Amino acid sequence: MARFLAGRCAILLATLLAASVLVFLVLQVLPGDPASIMLGTSARPDTLAAMHHQLGLDRPLWQRYPLWIAALLRGDFGVSYTYSVPVADLLRARIAISLPLALLAMALSVALAIPLGVFAAARRGHLSDTLVMGVAQLGVSVPNFWLGLLLVLLFSVKLGWLPAGGFAGPRSLLLPAVALALPQAAILARVTRSSVLETLGEDFVRTARAKGLSRAAALWRHAVPNALIPVITIMGLQFSFLLAGTIIIENVFNLPGLGRLIFQAIAQRDLIVVQDLVVLLAGSVIVVNFLVDLAYAALDPRLARA
C-alpha cells in the first residue's frame, strides 16, 4: 500500500508540473498584448514598454515560468492586470461560489444516478427499466445550458420559487446545480446499469445466492460494490466535464464564480488571472483523478498490491 501511494503521488506531481508548463506556454502564444489592452490602443510606445517592465513581460519565457511557479508555491498569485487587486483575493471570493456549486452538482448526480442505475439493472427488461433508461437517454442528449434556461423559465419565471440569476445565498445554487447534475446523472445511471448487469452475471453473485442470500442481498452486498469500481472511474472523468459545465452555467445564471471570472479575464487578456485559474482548474482535475485512484485501491484489494 505504501509503495502504491508513493507511486501515485509521484505521478500526481509529474502531471501537475506538465500541466502548469502547458498552460503557461499556451497562454504566451495567445494573441493580444495585456499592456496595450490595459492602456488602450493609443498608448505611447514608451508607456507600453514601462508597463511591460512592470508586469514582468519583458523577461524571456524561461525566466518567467519559474518565477510564476515559485510565487504560486509561496501563495502569491500575482496582481490582476485589470482589477488591480491580488488574484488570490479574486479567486477566494469566486471559489466560495464555484466549489459549492460543483460539489452540489456532483452530489446530486451521484445520489440520483447510482440508485436509479442499480434499480434499472435489477429490473432489467421491465417497464420501469425501460422508463428510467428512456429518461436517461433524453438527459444525455440535453445540453446543460439549455436545461438551465428551461429550469429558470419554470421555477423562476413561472412559479417564482427560486431566483433566476445572480447570487443571493445558497438558494441561488440550486437551479444551476440541477442543470449541471441532470445530464451527468443520465450518463452515470447508464454506466451504473450496465456495470451492475455485467456484475450480476458473475460467478460470485451466484455463489452468494447459493449461500441463501436473497436476490436483493446478493445485489447490494456483492454485485453493487464490485460494479461501482468502473463507475468511480467515470465519476472522476465527469468531474472535468463538471468544471467545464460550471463555466458555462455560471454565465447562464449570472453567478459571480470562477467561470464568469475566467470569461472576463480571457476577454480582457488578464493573462495572470487566466494562467492562475487554468492551472487551478487543471490541478483540481488532476487531484480528483488522484483521489479516484485511491478510492479504486480502497475498493479493490487486488490493485493496492500492484
Place this chain on the structure above:
Amino acid sequence: MSALLELDDLSVRLPAAGPVPLLDRVSLSLERGESLGVVGESGCGKSMAALAIMGLLPPGAVVSGGLRFDGQDLLAAPEAAWCALRGRRIGMVFQEPMTALNPIQRIGAQLAEGPRRHLRLGRGAAESEVLRLLDRVGLARISPDRYPHQLSGGQRQRVMIAMALACGPDLLLADEPTTALDMTIQGQILALLAELAAERRMALLLITHDLGVVARHAARTLVMYAGRVVETGPTPAVFARMAHPYTHGLFAASPHAIMAGGRRRLPTIQGQVPEPRARPPGCCFAPRCAAAAEDCRQSPPMLAPLDAGHLAACYHPRAAA
C-alpha cells in the same frame, strides 16, 4: 420414508436458447448419507441439473416435472423457502474457484455470511466459527483477513467447500469441484469432500467428467448424455458392465485408460455432443455409436432395468462381462 432428494422426470427448457430441453425427463433419488456421481461430457446438462436443484437456473428457464427435497415440493415453493434451504440444507461447490469468490471481500466475511444469516450467529460467534471452518478444510494457517487473490486455486476451492458446509447442510452439490485444479490437489480436495460427507452423514452429488473420480468416491453412478440419463446404478454394477455404449466410450477415453497406455492427451470419444437444437430424432448417441442399428434412429430409447437398481437407455446394451 421418502428420499432426501427426488427428481421425477425433471425437464428444463430455456426458450431463449431454443425449444429443445436442456434437461430431458431426468429422474434420480438420493438418500441421506448417500453419494451419487454424475458423469458426462461437457454440455450434457450436469451443471443445469445442479442449478435446477438449487433453484438458480438462468432467468427465463422453464422447469417441469417433480423436484422434492426432504418431502417438500420445491417447484411449488416460494422464493423465501428456497432462500431458507440454500446454504442451510443444500450447499453447493462450484466448478471455478477463481471466479466463484467475491474478489473484493475478505474470505472471513464471505465465510461468515451463511452462518450469520441462517444460524443467526453474532459477530463474535461467527468469527470463531470461521476459524473452525478454515481449520476443518485444512486452512488453519490462512487468515480470514485474506482476499481471494492472495490464495492459490486449491486454497480457494477449500474456502468454497468450507462455505458450502458452513451451516451443516444435508445435501452437498459439488459441480466439478476439482476440474480447474492440478492433479495432486484434485485428490486432496476429493478426499476431503468424501471425508466430510461421511462424517456428517451428508448426501453428496458429485458432478464430474472423470469416471475415475466416480469410481473412487461415489456409491452410485448416473451417466448423462445430451440432457438425458442414459445409465444409472450402483457404481460397481455400472463399472462392471458399462451397458450403455456411451458409458463404455467415456471409460475408454478417460485419462486413466490413456495413461495406462503410456500417453496423456485430452480424452475424446469420436464425434461431438449434439447441440441441443440439433438432436437426432432417435437415440441421441446414434451418430457416434458403433452398435447403432436401424431401430436406434426411429425413437429414443427409454431407461429400462437391466438388473437390481441398474438401468440403461439403450436398445442394444452391452452384455454383462
